[in-house]
Amino acid sequence: MVQVKEKNRRLLEINDGFRGEVKDLSDDCGRLPELQEQNQNLNSTLTTERQEAAEREESRRDEMDRKMADIDSIKEAFRSLDLYCPVVNPKTKARICRKCPDSWRLFENKCYFFSSRKLSWSSSRAWCQTQGGDLLIINSEPEQSFVFESSQAPQTSSRLWIGLTDAEEEGEWRWVDGSLLTSDVQYWLSRPGLGMEPDNWKLDNPLGEDCGHMDASENALKSWMDGSCEIPYRWICEKNV
Numbered sequence: 001m002v003q004v005k006e007k008n009r010r011l012l013e014i015n016d017g018f019r020g021e022v023k024d025l026s027d028d029c030g031r032l033p034e035l036q037e038q039n040q041n042l043n044s045t046l047t048t049e050r051q052e053a054a055e056r057e058e059s060r061r062d063e064m065d066r067k068m069a070d071i072d073s074i075k076e077a078f079r080s081l082d083l084y085c086p087v088v089n090p091k092t093k094a095r096i097c098r099k100c101p102d103s104w105r106l107f108e109n110k111c112y113f114f115s116s117r118k119l120s121w122s123s124s125r126a127w128c129q130t131q132g133g134d135l136l137i138i139n140s141e142p143e144q145s146f147v148f149e150s151s152q153a154p155q156t157s158s159r160l161w162i163g164l165t166d167a168e169e170e171g172e173w174r175w176v177d178g179s180l181l182t183s184d185v186q187y188w189l190s191r192p193g194l195g196m197e198p199d200n201w202k203l204d205n206p207l208g209e210d211c212g213h214m215d216a217s218e219n220a221l222k223s224w225m226d227g228s229c230e231i232p233y234r235w236i237c238e239k240n241v
């Protein structure tokens with residue numbers, strides 16, 4: 001009998017325990033919407049913070065790009081400064097600026113002279129050499145465009161000698177520094193139906209045509225011709241700043 005009572009008491013205890021747990025569970029269930037809301041709030045806070053961090057990173061990168069571009073333009077400015085105004089005294093950092101002589105024109109880092117007088121190709125070349133330069137060597141399309149535009153001033157003749165010749169070997173065009181004409185930088189005149197330059201035309205001079213000139217009345221990138229070297233034309237010299 002005592003045993004039965006004891007068993008009954010323990011069962012009642014277990015029952016109480018279960019009730020407590022059931023109550024806790026139902027309390028938790030009651031808080032479920034609150035917990036879900038908290039979870040949602042945490043998620044949206046996290047998303048906002050992630051977005052803000054990404055925006056901060058992007059603006060940091062933009063700022064970095066701007067600074068790099070500033071540094072590049074400062075470096076570029078210094079390169080030009082060193083070119084035109086080199087340091088002459090490393091201790092004091094004193095600079096002396098150079099420029100082209102009067103009646104010469106500056107383009108990039110070279111000086112150019114466009115004559116109004118006319119001479120043969122070799123006399124033109126000799127004149128340029130007495131000025132510390134030589135007949136023009138065209139190294140790039142921008143240089144071609146510059147000299148073409150600069151030759152437009154109203155003159156008695158639109159033709160100007162440049163430093164190009166095939167006198168040593170017919171058809172092998174070389175610049176006055178001895179370098180061969182390259183296929184990527186050449187602007188020979190071609191007129192549909194009227195033939196192509198250079199044509200080594202022999203009707204005017206049986207020796208043909210061995211000297212290059214530019215005709216400023218043609219198109220900027222199609223304006224070179226070969227001509228008889230003895231004809232007096234205007235000319236273009238080039239020299240270092």
Ligand SMILES: [Ca+2]
Pocket residue numbers: 110136137138139143238
């Ligand atoms: Ca040149």
Ligand SMILES: [Ca+2]
Pocket residue numbers: 166167170171200208209210211226
């Ligand atoms: Ca020739």
Ligand SMILES: [Ca+2]
Pocket residue numbers: 197198199200201209225226227
């Ligand atoms: Ca010709």
